[in-house]
Amino acid sequence: MLLRLRGRPFQTVLRWQLAATAAFTLIFGFSAGLHGALSGALGGLTGVAAGAAFAALGSLAEGKSAGMALAAMLRAEAVKIALMVLLLGLVLTTYTRVVVLGLIASFLVSALIFSMAAFVRDN
Numbered sequence: 154m155l156l157r158l159r160g161r162p163f164q165t166v167l168r169w170q171l172a173a174t175a176a177f178t179l180i181f182g183f184s185a186g187l188h189g190a191l192s193g194a195l196g197g198l199t200g201v202a203a204g205a206a207f208a209a210l211g212s213l214a215e216g217k218s219a220g221m222a223l224a225a226m227l228r229a230e231a232v233k234i235a236l237m238v239l240l241l242g243l244v245l246t247t248y249t250r251v252v253v254l255g256l257i258a259s260f261l262v263s264a265l266i267f268s269m270a271a272f273v274r275d276n
Contacts, residue, residue, distance in 0.1 A: 161273060161274070162270045162274075163270065165273045166204065166266060166267055166269060166273060167201065167204070167205075169269070170197065170200060170201050170204065170263045170266050170267060171201065173197060173259070173263055173266055174193070174194060174196075174197025174200075174201065174263060175197075177193035177194075177196065177197055177255065177258060177259035177262065178190045178194045178259075180193065181252055181254075181255035181259075185252045185255060188250045188251065188252055189252040189255045190255075192244075192248075192252040192255035192256040192259070193252075193259040194259070195244050195251075195256060195259075196244075196255060196256040196257060196258065196259030196261075196263065197259040197260065197263045198263075199240040199241055199244070199260050199263070200237070200259075200261075200266070202240060203233045203237045203264070203267075204233070204263075204264075204267040204270075206229075206232055206233055207229045207230065207267075208229075210225065210228060210229035210232055211229040213225050213229075214226055214229075237260075237264065241260065
C-alpha cells in the first residue's frame with residue numbers, strides 16, 4: 154500500500170495541491186488577514202486529505218480482479234466524497250470567523266488538481 158502512495162502520479166498531484174494551497178493561503182492572507190489565510194489553508198488541506206484517503210484505499214485494489222478493483226475504487230471514491238463533506242462541514246460549523254470564499258475556492262482548486270492525477274505518467 155505505501156509503495157502505491159509513493160507513486161509518481163500521487164506525489165506530483167500532492168505537490169501541485171500543496172502549492173495551490175500555499176498560494177491561496179497567501180492570497181487570502183493578504184486580502185483578508187489571518188482568518189483568510191487559515192481559511193485558505195483549511196480548504197486546500199481538505200482536498201489533500203480526501204485525495205490521500207482515496208489513494209490509500211485505491212491502492213488496495215492492486216492485484217485484484219477487474220470487478221474487485223472496480224468495487225474498491227468505488228468505495229475509495231465514496232470515502233473521498235464523504236471525507237470532503239465531513240471536513241468542510243466541520244470547518245464551517247466550528248470555525249466562526251471562517252472566510253467562506255477562501256475556504257471554498259482553495260478546496261475546489263485542490264479537488265480539481267487531484268482529478269488531474271490520471272494525466273500524470275508513472276514513468
